[in-house]
Amino acid sequence: MSQPQPRLRAAFSLGVATLLVVGLAASQWLLGDSPQQMQFDARLAPPSVEHWLGTDALGRELWARTLAGLALSFWVGCLAALLSTLIALSLAALATLSARLDALVSLLIDTLLSVPHLILLMLIAFALGGGTQAVIIAVAVTHWPSLARVLRAELWQLRQAPYVRISRALGKSRWFVLHGHLLPHLLPHCLVGALLLFPHAILHEAALTFLGFGLSPSQPAIGVLLADAMRYLSGGYWWLGVFPGLGLLLMVLGFERLSSQLRRAL
Amino acid sequence: MRLIALTIKRLARLALVLLCVALVSYGLMMASPVDPVDAYLGPQMAQVSPEQRALIAQRWGFDQSPAVQFGHWLRQLISGDLGWSHVYNQPVSEVIGQRFQRSIALLGSAWLLSALLGFSLGVVAGAKEGSKLDSIISTYALITASTPAFWLAILAVLLFSVTLGWTPTCCAGPAGVLNQDVTLVTRLHHLLLPIVTLALLGIANITLHTRARMLELMRSEVATHAFAQGASRIDVAWRHGLRHASLPAVTLAFASLGELFGGSILIEQVFTYPGLGQATVAAGLRSDVPLLLGIALFTALFVSIGNMIADSLYAVIDPRIQPGGL
Numbered sequence: 001m002s003q004p005q006p007r008l009r010a011a012f013s014l015g016v017a018t019l020l021v022v023g024l025a026a027s028q029w030l031l032g033d034s035p036q037q038m039q040f041d042a043r044l045a046p047p048s049v050e051h052w053l054g055t056d057a058l059g060r061e062l063w064a065r066t067l068a069g070l071a072l073s074f075w076v077g078c079l080a081a082l083l084s085t086l087i088a089l090s091l092a093a094l095a096t097l098s099a100r101l102d103a104l105v106s107l108l109i110d111t112l113l114s115v116p117h118l119i120l121l122m123l124i125a126f127a128l129g130g131g132t133q134a135v136i137i138a139v140a141v142t143h144w145p146s147l148a149r150v151l152r153a154e155l156w157q158l159r160q161a162p163y164v165r166i167s168r169a170l171g172k173s174r175w176f177v178l179h180g181h182l183l184p185h186l187l188p189h190c191l192v193g194a195l196l197l198f199p200h201a202i203l204h205e206a207a208l209t210f211l212g213f214g215l216s217p218s219q220p221a222i223g224v225l226l227a228d229a230m231r232y233l234s235g236g237y238w239w240l241g242v243f244p245g246l247g248l249l250l251m252v253l254g255f256e257r258l259s260s261q262l263r264r265a266l
Numbered sequence: 267m268r269l270i271a272l273t274i275k276r277l278a279r280l281a282l283v284l285l286c287v288a289l290v291s292y293g294l295m296m297a298s299p300v301d302p303v304d305a306y307l308g309p310q311m312a313q314v315s316p317e318q319r320a321l322i323a324q325r326w327g328f329d330q331s332p333a334v335q336f337g338h339w340l341r342q343l344i345s346g347d348l349g350w351s352h353v354y355n356q357p358v359s360e361v362i363g364q365r366f367q368r369s370i371a372l373l374g375s376a377w378l379l380s381a382l383l384g385f386s387l388g389v390v391a392g393a394k395e396g397s398k399l400d401s402i403i404s405t406y407a408l409i410t411a412s413t414p415a416f417w418l419a420i421l422a423v424l425l426f427s428v429t430l431g432w433t434p435t436c437c438a439g440p441a442g443v444l445n446q447d448v449t450l451v452t453r454l455h456h457l458l459l460p461i462v463t464l465a466l467l468g469i470a471n472i473t474l475h476t477r478a479r480m481l482e483l484m485r486s487e488v489a490t491h492a493f494a495q496g497a498s499r500i501d502v503a504w505r506h507g508l509r510h511a512s513l514p515a516v517t518l519a520f521a522s523l524g525e526l527f528g529g530s531i532l533i534e535q536v537f538t539y540p541g542l543g544q545a546t547v548a549a550g551l552r553s554d555v556p557l558l559l560g561i562a563l564f565t566a567l568f569v570s571i572g573n574m575i576a577d578s579l580y581a582v583i584d585p586r587i588q589p590g591g592l
Contacts (some may be wrong), residue, residue, distance in 0.1 A: 107282065107283070107286060108286075109284055109377070110279075110283050110286075110570075110573075111286040111287055111290060113524070113569075113573065114283050114284075114287060114524070114566045114569050114570035114573060115287055115291075115524070115526040115562060115565065115566045115569065116523075116524040116525070116528045116531075116565050116569055117524060117525070117528050118456075118527075118528035118530070118531050118532070119531070119546060119561065119562055119565055120562075122276050122546065122547075122550045122558075123291055123294045123295075123550075123558065123562060124294060125550075126294070126295075126298055126300075126550050126553070127294035127295065127297045127298040127556070128297075128298075129298065129300075130300045199412055203412070203414055206414055206416075207414065207415065207416060207528075207532055210414075210535075210549050211280070211531070211532070211535060211550075212547070212551055213550060213551070219398055226414075226416065226417060226420060229420065230420065230536065233420065233423055233424060233428060233435070234427075234435055236428060238424050238428075238429075241417075241420045241421070241424055242421065242424070245414060245417030245420065245421070248414055248417065249409075249412060249413055249414065249417065252412040252413075252414075253408075253409065253412045254414045256408070256411070257408075
């Protein structure tokens with residue numbers, strides 16, 4: 001499949017993603033506390049004109065809860081991806097310092113990659129006692145290896161580049177080389193890497209919350225909504241299970257497209 | 267000789283990685299705010315005096331330093347004793363053994379199905395690049411790559427079990443029937459939907475990868491030469507493409523065991539299938555530390571053997587890749 005104008009496409013999906021984020025932020029501001037408001041005369045109401053996506057067992061509007069859940073996922077995903085990128089960058093930099101440190105970092109990567117992600121996430125969330133903070137840290141700690149590998153390879157290559165060697169030979173300090181030459185070169189990689197991490201982070205956050213290790217059940221997270229929906233599945237209350245997941249899928253898909261197009265464009 | 271040396275090196279690396287896994291997971295458990303004596307006592311916590319608690323802690327060696335405790339645990343681990351699971355009231359090794367037997371049917375068939383289907387879809391999409399079929403397959407793979415596993419399982423239950431009533435909604439057998447009385451057909455009937463859901467999720471990765479390899483071949487000089495000699499696209503795909511793309515697909519299938527396992531935890535949770543995944547969730551939620559540690563180590567062994575096979579296959583595909591450091 002030939003992409004005639006990768007930059008144009010990237011700009012387009014960047015626009016769509018920005019619109020999505022602005023929309024989410026605005027909806028949070030407009031919604032107020034309606035995701036938690038109960039209407040006891042309209043419990044488990046199917047989707048209709050008054051209740052756009054139906055209501056849950058306590059009569060709370062599903063559309064408001066889904067939006068709130070997406071916003072929550074977005075923030076958790078953002079923070080986790082950012083933290084993960086920072087870990088990847090610092091460990092990649094550490095690995096280039098000496099051969100021994102390099103072996104240590106690659107052993108760490110192998111260790112992390114050999115435990116199934118979800119089990120490691122559960123272990124970390126368990127160790128930190130659950131909650132939003134624990135989820136962010138757990139997701140950040142498990143997602144950096146692939147990016148760290150890319151950054152490490154890039155750094156090794158850069159250190160051999162003529163302009164870096166000349167700069168060192170001219171007596172510039174390590175800090176200057178790092179700051180002036182290496183970081184500007186690595187930043188686009190970091191940006192794309194963080195964007196690539198982001199959809200995974202959201203999906204893992206939702207999965208962890210769904211299993212009961214993540215965000216607290218009182219928060220309207222997508223994982224909580226779907227875990228709630230599990231209890232009403234056999235009663236035929238399909239909207240509880242379908243819409244929150246659909247929202248999550250659309251958001252993840254949107255950012256996935258954005259990141260792959262940005263990577264192609266850069 | 268070189269092969270033997272390489273194998274020994276890989277096994278040593280495997281042992282080192284497993285030791286690191288043990289260290290990391292043990293450290294995490296030590297850091298957890300859950301008090302092991304409380305977890306052991308459960309609801310009887312209120313009836314135990316501080317002196318008795320101290321005695322229990324002493325009996326179990328909680329009064330010693332973490333390093334000493336880790337040493338004890340490691341020694342027991344090597345002699346095959348994984349400890350006692352208080353959730354299932356059984357030795358951990360027995361719990362894992364029983365649960366894994368049930369899970370392996372799910373994991374194995376989903377793995378095979380996703381590898382075969384993913385590979386064939388990828389070959390078809392790559393061979394017919396730009397056709398409608400290709401765009402359908404690619405779009406499908408892109409969408410499933412961002413689908414939450416548990417949501418797909420929920421949708422499957424809603425459609426096939428609740429609305430259509432074709433498959434049971436839960437468990438490994440009908441309620442009220444003893445495990446040994448369940449017939450093979452009933453078992454398969456209960457397993458069908460979980461297997462298909464798990465396989466559908468695994469397909470995307472292999473399909474996209476295989477498609478990329480096929481495209482690479484179709485644009486290579488080998489293909490151009492074959493086309494010039496009058497071969498059709500199907501011919502080239504069949505004779506050259508399969509060979510070019512199959513080894514990477516196998517490698518990827520081995521490397522994706524961890525993801526498969528993660529998926530199975532979620533799927534088992536939705537279908538309440540009593541496998542290893544469900545035991546993991548139960549162990550975590552009810553703070554059964556020995557079981558959690560046992561499962562982490564067991565799955566790490568499982569996944570790192572998969573990774574090791576994948577790494578060895580990489581070396582077969584591309585001899586330039588040398589086994590690196592340590």
